[in-house]
Amino acid sequence: MKKFLLKFLLTIAALALILSACAPAAPTEPPANQATEAPEVAAPTTPPTEPPAPTPEAPVDLEIWVSGRVTEAGPPPEDWVAYDIIKNDLNINLKVVLLPGTQADQDTKINTAAASNSLPDLFFVNRDSWFKITEAGLIANVEEVLPLMPERTKTHYSDPNRNNQVTYNGSLYGLADPGNLVQTDAMVIRQDWLDKLGLEAPKTLDDFLAVAKAFTNDDPDGNGKKDTYGLCAFLDGSGLNGAGLGPRFDFVYGAYGVAGTWNLTSKGDFGLNVRNPNYMKATEFIRTLNEEGVINPDWPTLKKDDFRVGWKQGKCGMMQENFAALSTKSNYADFDANFPDGEWVSFDPPTGPDGASSAGVTLTPARIYAVSQKAMDEGKGPAIARLLEWMATDGYMLLAFGEEGVNYKLDANGYVTTEGLADADKWTAKEAQPLTQLANMVYIFSDIELQARYPAYKAESGREMAPLDYYNAFGKQAYTNSSGAAVINPPANAADFVRFYSENIVQFVLGQKPLTEEAWAEYIAGLDSLGAKDLEASALQTLIDTGFIE
Incomplete structure (x- = not known):
């Protein structure tokens, strides 16, 4: 009985313990003299530490050497709005240097810089100099920066014929932008002089000499002075493909079937044109022009800008000229002011003794920009890509036409117009030319661009001028295809x-x-003693390898 009672009491005690453990705890009453509010937390003696702000990345200094859109105009002004945008949006301090107006002077400047390893970060360069400097290891492989500028690559660096021109050891060592429009330079003549003297535009080389003599000797401008010349020209171009007298005399060599440096008609006929007897005959004809005094006498030393001053001053009766340099509003203005009744018209290049005719050579042009190896070694490749991508996108209109609302406006169809703007502010005005000196870095020759760049207008004399009419007329003339020469x-x-x-x-x-x-x-x-035959053999192999000659 005692054992049973003991077990019963132990069981009751265990159940009580279990029930008390499962029940919610009763609130504890605080002592009467203790506050029930939460204690105040003391304010920190120093403010909490903020995470450090990232250090702004220092702007990248880029120097670029460019061939200006207008050789006679100066560089962009120091307060050019593009400088601020490029610094603020791209984190680039940009320095623009305009190269000299002639290719020979450009080559001199670039080759001098290469000799002292002081090439700029990005620079315009003709292909002969590009090849020489690339061989010296001073120009960088640019393939790694192409993915950093997708739009620029699509619109500028996707043409295989252009890219072939900057390929070295199988890789791209240059940026081959769209070059100039093709077939832009051809022969023009003073129609008012023809009318005054009762002459017609020449059709043959013999006709050309006769007209040139009349323009030189018969006072076609009626000022009573012997101060005019039948032909104006200058030594234009340099490098292998511009050797000889250059493109301003190509119409004569074209009349003998030997325009340009190379005969690219076939594998069997390939070689330097100077080996063709007709090259000597064409040179004889030019010598006759010189002996007759019908060419401006300073042609061997004249620069392009001075050549253009000459025809604007009424010295020239015939010449080979670029359609835009001749006829756009700002370029034509001086001639129009001096000779309101003067008129330039296109005429077909004269035929030679065998009926050949050519205004000159034509090829797939490229405006080559190179990145110096020094710039790439300094880590400037991404900044160069940012700049070029901006030029092909947000910066396109600014570099091509200036500021919207100041230098240009868009009409209802989205075409560029200058209607309602101050004359001196219009992007086409001479005063505004420095603002678009980098336009050649963005042009891709779209319809909107051509219409904007070469609009029709009425000159101060009242003459209706349409630059694209000259361009279209030039395009109908005969040219010698020399595309392979570019490689x-x-x-x-x-x-x-x-x-x-x-x-x-x-x-x-x-x-x-x-x-x-x-x-x-x-x-x-x-020439052979200087390696002409080896050059021809090497050139032929390159043409075969690139598919220009089979």
Whole structure:
């Protein structure tokens, strides 16, 4: 009985413990003298530490050398709005340097910088100099920056013919932008002079000489002075593809079927045109023009800008000129002011003794920009890509036409217009030309662009001018296809080779050397001694490899 009672009491005690553990705890009454509010937390003696702000990345300094849209105009002003945008949006301090107006002077500046390893970050360069500097290891492979500028790559660097021109050892070592419009330069003549003298535009080289004599000797402007010339020209171009007298005289060589440096008609006929007897005959004709005094006498030393001053001052009766340099409003204004009754018209290049005719050579043009190896080594590749991508997107209209509402407006169809703007502010005005000096870096020759760049207008004299009419007329003329010449690499001794090639032709024309079969054979032998045959063999292989000749 006692054992049963003990077990019963133990069981009751265990149940009580279990029930008390499961029940909610009763609130504890605080002591009477203790406050029930939560105690105040003391304010910190120092404010909480904020995470450090990231250090702003320092702007990247970029120097670019460019070929300006208008050689006679100056660089963008220091307060150019694009400088601020490029700094604020792209984090780039941009310095723009305009290269000289002629290709020869551009080559000199760039080659001098290369010799001292002081090339700028990004620079415009002709292909011969590009190849030489690339071989020296001073130009960077640009393939790694192309993905950083997708729009620019799509609109500027997707043409295989252009890219072939900047390919070295299988990789791209240059940025081949769309070049100039093709077939933009051709022969023009003063129609008012023809009318005054009762003449017609020449059709043959004999006609050309006769008209040139009349323009020189018969006072076509009626001022009573002998101050005009039948033909105005200058030595234009440099490098292997501009060797000789350059493109301003190509219409004569074209009349003999030998325009340009190379004969690219077939694999069997390939070679330097100077080997063709007709090249000597064309040189003889130019020598006759010089002996007759019908060419401006300073043509061997004249620069492009001075050449253009000459025709604007009424010195020239015939010339090969660029349609835009001739006829756009700002370029035509001086001539129009000086000769309100003057009129330039296009005419077909004269035919030679065998009926050949050519205004010059045509090829797939590229405006080559190169990145210096030094800039790439300094980590500037991404900044260069940012700049070029901006130029192809947000910066396109600013660089091409200036500020909207100040230098241009858009009409209802989205075309560029200058209606209602102050004359001096219009992007087409001479005063505004510095603002669009980088336009050649963004042009892609769309319809809106052509209509904007070359609008029709009424000159101060009242003459209706349509630059695209000149361009279309030039495009109907005969040209010599020389596209393959763009990929021919110059020889190691290119400077000496081109100098010998060109200086001898000039001396033949000026009468400083006899122009005989013997003298010409000696000239060809001199080219061969400088490696002409090796150059031709190498060039032919390059043309075969790139598919320009089969």
